Amino acid sequence: MASLMQTLVALSLLSLFVCDVHGQLSSTFYAGTCPNLQQIVRSTMAQAVNKEPRMAASILRLFFHDCFVNGCDASILLDDTAAFTGEKNASPNRNSARGYEVIDAIKSNVEAACRATVSCADVLALAARDGVALLGGPTWAVQLGRRDARTASRSDANSNLPGPSSGLSTLISSFAAKGLNARDMTALSGAHTIGQAQCGNFRSHIYNDANVNSSFAALRKRNCPSSGGDGNLAPLDLETPNRFDNGYYRDLVAKKGLLHSDQELFNGGSQDSLVRQYSVNNAAFSRDFAAAMVKMGAISPLTGNRGEIRLNCRKAN
Numbered sequence: 001m002a003s004l005m006q007t008l009v010a011l012s013l014l015s016l017f018v019c020d021v022h023g024q025l026s027s028t029f030y031a032g033t034c035p036n037l038q039q040i041v042r043s044t045m046a047q048a049v050n051k052e053p054r055m056a057a058s059i060l061r062l063f064f065h066d067c068f069v070n071g072c073d074a075s076i077l078l079d080d081t082a083a084f085t086g087e088k089n090a091s092p093n094r095n096s097a098r099g100y101e102v103i104d105a106i107k108s109n110v111e112a113a114c115r116a117t118v119s120c121a122d123v124l125a126l127a128a129r130d131g132v133a134l135l136g137g138p139t140w141a142v143q144l145g146r147r148d149a150r151t152a153s154r155s156d157a158n159s160n161l162p163g164p165s166s167g168l169s170t171l172i173s174s175f176a177a178k179g180l181n182a183r184d185m186t187a188l189s190g191a192h193t194i195g196q197a198q199c200g201n202f203r204s205h206i207y208n209d210a211n212v213n214s215s216f217a218a219l220r221k222r223n224c225p226s227s228g229g230d231g232n233l234a235p236l237d238l239e240t241p242n243r244f245d246n247g248y249y250r251d252l253v254a255k256k257g258l259l260h261s262d263q264e265l266f267n268g269g270s271q272d273s274l275v276r277q278y279s280v281n282n283a284a285f286s287r288d289f290a291a292a293m294v295k296m297g298a299i300s301p302l303t304g305n306r307g308e309i310r311l312n313c314r315k316a317n
Contacts (some may be wrong), residue, residue: 057195
């Protein structure tokens, strides 16, 4: 009897181990089932970024906003249905999240090569990495094997995404809730070295905050009046808005961060020394950014038999 019990325990532990291994993400997940996946994603992203460099930032933002709301499950890509109101029309995404059509194009090309094999969540993770690399930023091995959510939640998006008026303590706690430490948060904020922001998101900072360079504030006010013009755009990185580098941190040291939440990283707080380091050491920033992207990409993925492989990223099968 004892021998039988030991055998059963051993088999149970082996089963748990196999399930655990099966549930892990891997950079070679599609090596046998879709060997040309990464080339397909890279090629389609290259076309989109060559046409509009800002698209790299838009796709990167989609990935961030996806992972921070119930994990990296492509829920942000779902259109609203009669059964749920999704994330596209949540306050942080409405009239600002963009790039959905690029993900659609990538998914279509992937489906043509490997039908019903690659998740929208993995397509988005790869596209975010490639957008960064195409603008001169670092690259990294994207861990793959995520599956797609069948539903999305506007309320979860409204409550889980830190906003442009967030203070340092809020930023640190928001990222900590997702398993990311303060260093990860400061490195990931460097995503703002590319892309643009709407006047409505930085007006309060340039008109009301004290920790902003006066000439920079005056420059931004030209396109962001005290009232109206909420959708007017300005580059998040004053120096090199279409190149993924450490210019964002040099802006912060010069008190030229566009958003209140940006300048909070360099405002006499705990992240000042790291911001200074990144501002003079692009290699350190690139290394930490890549590592933090891998960590963020591992937030609560659906693996194994959970979720599905969507055929159309905008709707569940």
